[in-house]
Amino acid sequence: MASTLSMLATFTIIRSTFNDFIPKEIREYLWSFIRRFSSEFTLVIEESHDGSSNHLFKAAVAYLGSHVLSASSAADSPKRLTVGKNENVRMFAFGLDRHSEIVDFFHGVPMKWKYNSDANTNNNQLTSESRWYELSFQKKHAEMVKSKYLPHVVAMARKLKNQNRMVKFHSIRRERWCSSAVNLEHPMTFNTLAMDGDLKKDIIEDLDSFINGKEYYKKIGKVWKRGYLLYGPPGTGKSSLIAAMANHLNFDIYNLNLSAVNSDSSLEYLLLHVSNRSILVIEDIDCTVKLQNRQAGDETGSYPHVQVTLSGLLNAIDGLLSCCGDERIIVFTTNYKDRIDPALLRAGRMDKHICLSYCTVSTFKQLVANYLGISNHDLFCHIEKIMEGIKVSPAEVAGELMKSKDPKTCLNGLIQFLESKASEATSERTKPEGEGSSNPKQEQGCKSKDATKTDITNGDSPNHNAITFLAVGSNPTTAGEYTVEAELAPILRAVLLKHGDIVANSSLNSMQCRSSLLEIACGIIQKLQAVKLEDVTELELQSMLTSVSDLESLKVQISWLHKRLDEIVEALQLVKQSSTLNEDMRRNLQEIVELEKELESCDIQKPEQEKKSLQIQEMKAVTEKLSETVSSTEAKLSYFQQRSLVDGLL
Numbered sequence: 001m002a003s004t005l006s007m008l009a010t011f012t013i014i015r016s017t018f019n020d021f022i023p024k025e026i027r028e029y030l031w032s033f034i035r036r037f038s039s040e041f042t043l044v045i046e047e048s049h050d051g052s053s054n055h056l057f058k059a060a061v062a063y064l065g066s067h068v069l070s071a072s073s074a075a076d077s078p079k080r081l082t083v084g085k086n087e088n089v090r091m092f093a094f095g096l097d098r099h100s101e102i103v104d105f106f107h108g109v110p111m112k113w114k115y116n117s118d119a120n121t122n123n124n125q126l127t128s129e130s131r132w133y134e135l136s137f138q139k140k141h142a143e144m145v146k147s148k149y150l151p152h153v154v155a156m157a158r159k160l161k162n163q164n165r166m167v168k169f170h171s172i173r174r175e176r177w178c179s180s181a182v183n184l185e186h187p188m189t190f191n192t193l194a195m196d197g198d199l200k201k202d203i204i205e206d207l208d209s210f211i212n213g214k215e216y217y218k219k220i221g222k223v224w225k226r227g228y229l230l231y232g233p234p235g236t237g238k239s240s241l242i243a244a245m246a247n248h249l250n251f252d253i254y255n256l257n258l259s260a261v262n263s264d265s266s267l268e269y270l271l272l273h274v275s276n277r278s279i280l281v282i283e284d285i286d287c288t289v290k291l292q293n294r295q296a297g298d299e300t301g302s303y304p305h306v307q308v309t310l311s312g313l314l315n316a317i318d319g320l321l322s323c324c325g326d327e328r329i330i331v332f333t334t335n336y337k338d339r340i341d342p343a344l345l346r347a348g349r350m351d352k353h354i355c356l357s358y359c360t361v362s363t364f365k366q367l368v369a370n371y372l373g374i375s376n377h378d379l380f381c382h383i384e385k386i387m388e389g390i391k392v393s394p395a396e397v398a399g400e401l402m403k404s405k406d407p408k409t410c411l412n413g414l415i416q417f418l419e420s421k422a423s424e425a426t427s428e429r430t431k432p433e434g435e436g437s438s439n440p441k442q443e444q445g446c447k448s449k450d451a452t453k454t455d456i457t458n459g460d461s462p463n464h465n466a467i468t469f470l471a472v473g474s475n476p477t478t479a480g481e482y483t484v485e486a487e488l489a490p491i492l493r494a495v496l497l498k499h500g501d502i503v504a505n506s507s508l509n510s511m512q513c514r515s516s517l518l519e520i521a522c523g524i525i526q527k528l529q530a531v532k533l534e535d536v537t538e539l540e541l542q543s544m545l546t547s548v549s550d551l552e553s554l555k556v557q558i559s560w561l562h563k564r565l566d567e568i569v570e571a572l573q574l575v576k577q578s579s580t581l582n583e584d585m586r587r588n589l590q591e592i593v594e595l596e597k598e599l600e601s602c603d604i605q606k607p608e609q610e611k612k613s614l615q616i617q618e619m620k621a622v623t624e625k626l627s628e629t630v631s632s633t634e635a636k637l638s639y640f641q642q643r644s645l646v647d648g649l650l
């Protein structure tokens, strides 16, 4: 490679001397003469091609721009570069200056690029400028250039362009995307987002596998899109997570405020005008009445202006409309997951449900490291102790940590804040029933409903909103109090006794979060207890399976519940199968009767008679087989039809 470079350097010096002394016309004649005997081949890449702008020229600009600086130490490197920056990109853009050259090595093969431009004039007035690149290489590499090098230039240019572009934030005005999107200069990244380690890693891996999954999605025939539901109390980082996602992927954000959209057709228009490589965000999805949980009967009519319907949104998410784009992410956020219609939550629409909850010890430490730059302090122990007993959002902690640059002052301020929250919580608890929380929204964790903590241990009193349990896990370090709603208390007790402390190894550390996980599990069991096999819908089952998978991803030991849900799914399929089998059997029997009648009639010939009897025999054999399958299917089904769906689980 070094000898090739020095040859090229010598060549460049000779050529510039040659250029200085020989007139242009003679030079051109000599070059064309020399070229006839040369093994070099040149491709000309002009700025416009076939009357429109040349995609390859643009790719060359970006590709070479990223190479010129790094190649500038080479002997033959150009001595003049252009540089610039516009507001839509993050970094300076370098480029070759007019008539300069650069050599790029591709698999060891030198590819020589030269940039040219010519002014077009009319009556001595500059009218336009023609610009083009010349790409020269040995003739023998022509096929490789065509099939590998040029596609490589285009792919790299696309990658560089995506990395370098500013993330934009699009919002709605008069039911259309604003024509002037603003640059999203949100500093939140996955490094600064405080979140339990495993969950953060899991989200990043999920995003990366989505982004690298083009071929996979194509192979399985699925639209290249992914849905995330972010749920949890206010100030727990839902918007921050969206910003971190956008910065990680370099995707634009389209903030779809549904209350500013008056019809399904406007929604359709908006979705058709969302660009690829973008995140479509629908915040507070539960606040749109028509999208609320139909099963929970939430349609209170308190949002009369909202015109977007559930079916309009479902169609937008996974109907044909969703095929008009690629590499799209849809994010819903809510403070109240249980208010959302299950139809919106099923896998395929919302592929991943992410619970963002109150501060745990781990998130608190990350926030302190980010805000104060320390990883330990004498006051940590005290703070962690108070935090165990109260619900405090990362936003609240962050607010306290911003009050001073001195760690001790800040942490003392935080202690005061936490203590006042703890005493507020105590007085809330001792308030007479009915007065409730002053701010019910703040009381919500990743739970289905509000829960107020009580001091009862292992008790079960219907007069209290929630019950506290001692964990009965075998691992003594996990012993502590779990708090769940009173109506779930008997279920939780039964679960803990039968399966042990199923959250003992959970990746969430605080008792609050673990209680929330237990509450989700118990909520599912409660629903299963209340329904019969024939009443349970596939949608409900899918929503339960998604929640159970979420729990498993947080290392809750709940495979027994997952197995039961799988069995119920199978049983539901059997129900369908059994009705189809019965129908097939009925049709067969009817056909046999008709065939037998035809056989008895005297006006058919002998060969026809033989054919019909053979047919009847075959049909009888098939019907017999069908009848055996029906009996075994019904036997399997009767297990669930005669028992509760959670039989044997508790």
Ligand SMILES: Nc1ncnc2c1ncn2[C@@H]1O[C@H](COP(=O)(O)OP(=O)(O)OP(=O)(O)O)[C@@H](O)[C@H]1O
Pocket: 192, 193, 194, 195, 233, 234, 235, 236, 237, 238, 239, 240, 241, 335, 367, 394, 395, 396, 398
């Ligand atoms: N997990 C977190 N890591 C780091 N900072 C956080 C986190 N959660 C919240 N914050 C801080 O709190 C502020 C508010 O958080 P954010 O808006 O992301 O919460 P949210 O869950 O979207 O709230 P809401 O439900 O009210 O919209 C953020 O700007 C950020 O500074």
